[in-house]
Amino acid sequence: MITAERLYKEIINMPLVEREKLFSIIARHGFEKEYYTHDEVFSDIRQSPFTIKEAAEYLEVAEITVRRWVKDGILKHKRVGKNIVFDPDALKGFKRKSRKNF
Numbered sequence: 346m347i348t349a350e351r352l353y354k355e356i357i358n359m360p361l362v363e364r365e366k367l368f369s370i371i372a373r374h375g376f377e378k379e380y381y382t383h384d385e386v387f388s389d390i391r392q393s394p395f396t397i398k399e400a401a402e403y404l405e406v407a408e409i410t411v412r413r414w415v416k417d418g419i420l421k422h423k424r425v426g427k428n429i430v431f432d433p434d435a436l437k438g439f440k441r442k443s444r445k446n447f
Contacts, residue, residue: 394423404440
């Protein structure tokens, strides 16, 4: 049986050229898939609230767009003092829904 520890030791003992080939193969196969589902990419997203800036980065829009969606009631949010924050699960749902509309 091959264990992770044994495999690691064997990789370390490989000649540099062979290690480079190995990592090249791993990288090629790791990115072989052209399309990844939303859940494959974001299933482990953190569970703490997002700020406006973080929400904009996650949704791939400008901060002003997120602020407009908040003002127009399009994007669910909470206020913590003067700050606007977003629940990660709500953002996931919003992103899935918005992708279907495009």
